[in-house]
Amino acid sequence: MADPIVEVSHLRKTYGEKVAVDDVSFAVQPGEIFGILGPNGAGKTTTVETLAGLRTADRGTVRVRGIDTQRDPAAVRDILGVQLQEAALHDKITVREALTLFAGFYANPADPDDLLAMLDLTPHADRRFAKLSGGQKQRLSIALALIGNPEIAILDELTTGLDPQARRNTWELVERVRDSGVTILLVTHFMEEAERLCDRLVIIDAGNVVAEGTPRELIDGLEGGHTVVVRFAPEDVERGRRELGVLVDRDPEVEGAQQVGGSPSELAVTGTRRVLFSLVPALAAADLVPEDVRTVARSLEDVFLAHTGRAYTTESGDAGAPTDTALVTEGGRS
Structure with a gap:
């Protein structure tokens, strides 16, 4: 190098x-x-x-x-x-x-x-x-x-x-x-x-x-934190919740399941990188066919959360340097 x-x-x-x-x-x-x-x-x-x-x-x-x-x-x-x-x-x-x-x-x-x-x-x-x-x-x-x-x-x-x-x-x-x-x-x-x-x-x-x-x-390099979002038909939402609750209790690869935002038909299932392999067979065994299944890609925001313990926002409690709004570029000189 x-x-x-x-x-x-x-x-x-x-x-x-x-x-x-x-x-x-x-x-x-x-x-x-x-x-x-x-x-x-x-x-x-x-x-x-x-x-x-x-x-x-x-x-x-x-x-x-x-x-x-x-x-x-x-x-x-x-x-x-x-x-x-x-x-x-x-x-x-x-x-x-x-x-x-x-x-x-x-x-x-x-x-x-x-x-x-x-x-x-x-x-x-x-x-x-x-x-x-x-x-x-x-x-x-x-x-x-x-x-x-x-x-x-x-x-x-x-x-x-x-x-x-x-x-x-x-x-x-x-x-x-x-x-x-x-x-x-x-x-x-x-x-x-x-x-x-x-x-x-x-x-x-x-x-x-x-x-x-x-x-x-x-x-x-992040541990855990993999997420799969499942959307059920309205008539399957309650049964889907129950089955996912059972899956969380019995499968160590699955850490949790919760509603996504204001959408009652969408549930976010979190777990290890093998969470999808646990989820699909469980849904098939329960004869539950979701309308949509999608994995949620992790990002640098997840890295920030893992290292600081808080969600990323553009603001910080640190005031930093005094503002210099009149500095003009000239090879790095003001």
């Missing part, structure tokens, strides 16, 4: 008495999309801003290509491109003007026209920032993060506020950027986004890493 391109070790950052990042460690390999996933306020943005040299750590080390970004943040200026949350540009600047302006900060910038084409911004090149849609602004943010020809791009909450279609379009662009040779650190609180895009990831909660691995490794 190649040497990591990014190494974070035992990072800690506080704001007064508030602990934003408690003990975060991870390593990123060249060419991958590495996710930093967690609820709002978990410490994700503080972690990557410290990595980029925009904030000073209280403890721990952060290295990009072997360079300590805390001691020498300027040394990673041409290595690291950053798209921060709510990065702002002047309302009247056009897309092309913004790229040309930022290109002037670098000795070997990317060709603005190439970035316009790659990020589907060529038709909007002469449109002012204020007139761009949310998705177009996000694509411009990616372009600005890439204008310095960085080896690594930090994309922080890239799709927040976008509609589902714009979000999926942006995911395709992120994969296109990775395929061009750029290593990506993707900061997100969207479970589906992390599961779709990330080669590997860490899940952060309250400033700590609670899980690390590929999405598939983390999901497959």
Whole structure:
């Protein structure tokens, strides 16, 4: 395996008495999309801003290509491109003007026209920032993060506020950027986004890493928790409940059965990975033919629940870092 391109070790950052990042460690390999996933306020943005040299750590080390970004943040200026949350540009600047302006900060910038084409911004090149849609602004943010020809791009909450279609379009662009040779650190609180895009990831909660691995490794590593949803015809619901109750009592592979939401005809049967093998013969023996049987795929939300003991929501009790809504990308500098 190649040497990591990014190494974070035992990072800690506080704001007064508030602990934003408690003990975060991870390593990123060249060419991958590495996710930093967690609820709002978990410490994700503080972690990557410290990595980029925009904030000073209280403890721990952060290295990009072997360079300590805390001691020498300027040394990673041409290595690291950053798209921060709510990065702002002047309302009247056009897309092309913004790229040309930022290109002037670098000795070997990317060709603005190439970035316009790659990020589907060529038709909007002469449109002012204020007139761009949310998705177009996000694509411009990616372009600005890439204008310095960085080896690594930090994309922080890239799709927040976008509609589902714009979000999926942006995911395709992120994969296109990775395929061009750029290593990506993707900061997100969207479970589906992390599961779709990330080669590997860490899940952060309250400033700590609670899980690390590929999405598939983390999901497959869960014990129990497999669910099969059965829908009965109205006349079979009560008998189905009774038979499933008997099955729960007698079969160690089946852990429980309960109604799904407000649908009295649907029952969720939970158990081990063999729960389906127990359920189908039991229904056949009772001469119960369900209208529908479907397995429920587990997700990173189940991983979060397993490691924290609570359901995943986008909000967290941790306040995290002070908000910096005026930071503008320029190779990771404000």
